[in-house]
Amino acid sequence: SQQGEEDPQALSIQEGENATMNCSYKTSINNLQWYRQNSGRGLVHLILIRSNEREKHSGRLRVTLDTSKKSSSLLITASRAADTASYFCATDAYTDKLIFGTGTRLQVFP
Amino acid sequence: GAVVSQHPSRVICKSGTSVKIECRSLDFQATTMFWYRQFPKQSLMLMATSNEGSKATYEQGVEKDKFLINHASLTLSTLTVTSAHPEDSSFYICSAQRAGDTGELFFGEGSRLTVL
Numbered sequence: 001s002q003q004g005e006e007d008p009q010a011l012s013i014q015e016g017e018n019a020t021m022n023c024s025y026k027t028s029i030n031n032l033q034w035y036r037q038n039s040g041r042g043l044v045h046l047i048l049i050r051s052n053e054r055e056k057h058s059g060r061l062r063v064t065l066d067t068s069k070k071s072s073s074l075l076i077t078a079s080r081a082a083d084t085a086s087y088f089c090a091t092d093a094y095t096d097k098l099i100f101g102t103g104t105r106l107q108v109f110p
Numbered sequence: 111g112a113v114v115s116q117h118p119s120r121v122i123c124k125s126g127t128s129v130k131i132e133c134r135s136l137d138f139q140a141t142t143m144f145w146y147r148q149f150p151k152q153s154l155m156l157m158a159t160s161n162e163g164s165k166a167t168y169e170q171g172v173e174k175d176k177f178l179i180n181h182a183s184l185t186l187s188t189l190t191v192t193s194a195h196p197e198d199s200s201f202y203i204c205s206a207q208r209a210g211d212t213g214e215l216f217f218g219e220g221s222r223l224t225v226l
Contacts, residue, residue: 044217
């Protein structure tokens with residue numbers, strides 16, 4: 001079964017607004033990652049947060065991790081139409097393989 | 111950044127034929143590659159883990175005789191869908207882990223297989 005469940009499944013916002021996506025997972029992890037996928041394309045790595053980190057920033061991205069709740073959030077600030085994509089969290093459960101969450105489809109309207 | 115090339119990007123074949131998909135790490139060595147399958151508007155489902163020079167490790171429910179994986183070198187892994195049927199139609203994506211790295215995966219652009 002998939003490791004992560006994401007919420008919401010779909011999100012529609014206007015350009016300039018912030019987008020927040022949440023990910024919950026089931027087992028202990030070494031790290032959690034977020035990936036982006038444009039329609040019909042491969043995945044692009046966005047950010048990795050380790051289990052001993054609580055927050056990480058990268059440009060307009062902010063990721064938080066709460067290991068006690070087994071959850072993470074991805075915040076995209078000042079969204080742009082080009083941010084339209086599916087976003088997936090992925091966890092490793094202390095193995096060498098990543099298990100992906102269900103994904104959030106983000107639509108940013110100009 | 112590291113580049114993974116996946117080929118072909120699209121393939122259409124007749125039922126009963128076999129299709130080979132290649133995954134190459136272009137500018138790094140990949141001791142481990144992963145093969146995923148993705149249905150429309152769904153997440154990626156891990157099919158198998160491919161380690162250079164050894165047999166692939168398949169996830170539960172994935173037929174190893176159906177989906178043959180070979181990782182002959184540190185830069186190339188192949189997935190062969192044997193005796194393809196329409197239900198095998200899907201988007202297949204490979205990813206590679208750089209030797210010595212733990213964590214970030216580098217993905218190919220995916221291969222869309224349509225079996226008629």
